[in-house]
Amino acid sequence: MDSAPREIPGYYYDAEKKKYFKVQANHAAPSGSKYTRDDIKKRKETSLKRKRIEEHSQRISTETIKRSNLLQCPLGGKLLQREYGTLPSSRSFVSEHRAVACARLLSRNRLVDVTSYDARFPVSRFARDPWSGNLLVAINTASNYNLLSYLPKKQSRPWQYRLHQRQCNCAMVGYDWVTSLSIGPTGWLLVSSSNPSGESVHISTSRLTNPLDGRSATQYVVDTTTTFCYPGTMVWCSAPCPSATESIFVVGKSSNLLFITGIDSHWNTQTVRMPNTADIMAVEWLTPRVVMAGMTNSLVQFYDLRSQDTATRLQHPHGVYKIRKVDEWRIVVAGAKKNLHMYDLRYGPSGITTRPQPNKPSHISTEPYLTFHGYENDHLSHDELDISPETGLLACSSPSNKIQLFSLNTGKLIMPPPLIPSLPSSFPSAHIQPQARQRRAAEVSNPNRRDVPITHYLYPDKITCLRFENLTEVPTANGAGNTGKPSLLVSAGPIVEEWRM
Template structure:
C-alpha cells in the first residue's frame, strides 16, 4: 500500500521516511526533496499515467479482422505465419461437432444402451447387440446434400440369436464381421460381406475348440480336459492385411490367434487352475492393438494391470512386460512409441515406450511400475471394462464414455478435455454408454462419431455445409 501524501513533504521509498520539501537554493545538490526535483518527478509520473491510459484506449479501438473471429480460419492463418498450432484439428472438431442423424438398431427395448457395435468399411452397414444374446444388422444411407445419416428404407433388418456375445469387430482383411463370445468352444463366427449376409441370411461356420492348433512350445491339450471346460473370449482385434493372422483374441487363458482357414492357435502358454506364475501372467486379456506402422508387433493388457509388448515373430517368453497401477480396459497405439491406455480407477494415460522400464516376461519378477508420459485428468471409470472408447489418429481426439452416463472428448497432445457443447450435453439415463466408434465416411475430411445411445445409433460430426 502506497504511503499517504502529505503536503509540503516528500516520501523516500528507499529510506522509508518523509523529508520536508526544501527550496532548491538551500537544499543539497541533487537532493530528492528539493522543490525542483519534486516538481520534475510529479510531472514525469503524470506523463506515465497519461501514456498508459492512452495505450489502453488505443488497444480497445483496434478491432481484430473478421477472419480472426472464426476459430478454424484463425488457426489456419496462425499456422501459416509460423505458429505451432498442434491441437487445431482436435479443438476444431470438438467445437463444431453436431448431431448428424440417427439409425434405429432394430431393438424395441429402451431400457438399456447398445452393448456392441461394428461398422463396415464404407459405413453403410451396422451390426449391433443390445443384450449380448441377439445380433441385428441395419443399413443406413447418407444424404449427399446435408450429409446427414438415416436408415435405409429399402433394406431389411436381419437378426440372429447368439448367446453371450462379448465383442464384435469389422475385419478389412476378410471384409466381414468377427464375433467372439464368452465361450470359445463354438466361436468366433465370421460374417463375410455384411451387405451380402443381410440379404441371404447366411452365417458362416463356427470354429470348434477341437480345431485349435497348438504352438510349438505348447503341450498337447485334450478336448475334454478339466482345464478346458470353459474358455472365455473377451476381446478380438482384427489384423492388418499384411498379417498372416486374421485376428488376435484376448481370453481368460491368454492370447489366441485366428488363422485361415478359420483355425485357432495359442500364442501364449495356456493358464489353468494349477498353472505356474509364468503362464498366469498372460491371463485376462481385455485390450489388444497393433503398433502403428507395424503388422507383427502389438500391445495387449488386462488384469491386474499387466501390459505386454508382443511380437508374433518371437516367443512370448522374450516379450517385454511391465505393470501399470490399475487393470487395463483399453489400449490404443498413438504413434511408433506412444500408447494410450485406459483402465479402472479413472486411469487414462499416455506412455512413451522409450522411457518405460521393461523386463522379459520370463523373469521371476517381471513387472515394474511404469510412469506415464502424460496423465489425462477428468476421466471417470471406477470398475467397468466395457465402456465405450475410441481414438482417431488424424485429429488426435479421444472419445471416452464415463461410468456416470456422460461422454467426453480429450486431446492426446496435451491431455486436456476438449470443450464440446453437443458432446458435453450427453447424459444417458440408462447407465454407461458401451458403443463408441470414430470412423470417416467416404468423402469425409473429418471422422464421424458413432455412439450407441438407448436402442439407436446416433451419429455426430462436423457440419461441412456451415
C-alpha cells in the same frame, strides 16, 4: 459467526435443509432415496471437484497476465508478435486448437433405435462396415437373436438409416451374448459370444464385403461353418490385424492369446500361452507383426509373431482394460481406478515387477509420457474408449452418462461440462426469474437439440460403446468414397447415434 457442522458417524448433514439424515445402506434404502452411501459418496466427489475447479479458475483469473486491448487489433497484435518472434505457430499449438475446433463442429444424428424391433434390451456394442455402411448392432437378450444388421438407405455418405426400421436381419449366434465385434481391412468380421458362466464360448468369422469387387452390400448372417468353440473360457476382447493383405484376428481368451488366420477359405487357429496367468482384457496391434495385450494384473505385454516371443513392456498403475495405438511409438492405456495414461515406447522399460499387485499401496508402475487428468471411470469395458489421431481427440464414456473428450497432445479435457449452471446475478423482476429458469431447463433437457455440445449432452442411459471412424479406416468403395470428415459413433440404451461435422 456460523461454525462448521459437526460430523456424526452414520449421519449426513444436508447444508440446504440444515438437518442431519441417517445414512442408509444401498440394498436397504427405498427407491429414490437421496441419502444412501453411494449417493453421499457421489455428492462428496462432486463437491470436491467443484471446489477444485473454482480454486483453479480463481487462480487463473488472478495470476494470468492479460494482454492490452491494443494488441487485440488484428494488424497491431500480429505484427508485434511476429516482430518479437512470439507468434504461436508451433505444431502442438496448432494440434491443440484443431482438436478443439473439431469437437465444436460435431453435431448429433440418430441412426437406429432397436426399440422399434420390440427389443427391450440395450445395445451392448456395434460395428459398421466401412465399405457398405452395414451397421451391426448387438443386443444381449435371452431370446434367439442378439445381433441385428441394418443397411443404409443410400450408398452415398454420410450414411442414413431408417430410424424406426422394423425390417432388419437377425443374425443368429445361438443364445449367447456378443462379447466383441471386429471388422478387418480385408472385409471379414469376427464375432465372439459367450454365456455369463463361460460354459459356451463361440468365435465366428464371416465375410461382410469384398473390397476388391464393387457389389452392393447384402444382409449379414453369421456363417456357422467357421465357428470355433472354446468352452470353459471367457473372451473379453478382439482386434483385427491392420494389414490390408492378410486376414488375421487376435482374441483375448482368458489368460491366453488366440490368433485366427484366414488362408483362402480356410481358417487356422493358434493359442499362445502368456507368461502371466492374469486375464487379458485388452488387445491392440502395434504393427502387423506385433500385438499388445493388457492384463488385469496391470502388465502390458508384447507378442511378436515372427520370433514368437513375449516381452513385458509396461506396468500400469492398475488393471488394464483398453489399449489404443496413437502412432508407431505412442500408445494410450486405460485402467481401473481412474488411470488413463499415454506411454512413449522410445523410453526404456521401468517400474516392472515379476508379480505385480495393483491392489496394494506398494504397487509401482511405469512413468507415463502423458496423463489425462479428469478421467472419471473406475471401470471401463473394451468398447467405451477410442481415439482419433487425425483430429487429436480421445473420447470415452463417464459415470455421468456424458462423453468426455481429451486432447491427445496435452491430455487436457476439451469443453468440460459446467458443474454449476451459470445463472445471472439478478433479474429485473421476481416474475421473470421462474420463467427464465423454466425456459432454460426446457432447452437443456430437450434431447432433440442439435446445437448441444458433444461433452454437454446428457444421455438418458449408460454409454456402452464408442467408435471413431477415421479417414484412414474409411476407404473408397462402391462409388461412395469418404466425406473427408471423421465421425464418432455412440450407443446408449436402445439407440445408436453419430456425431459428425
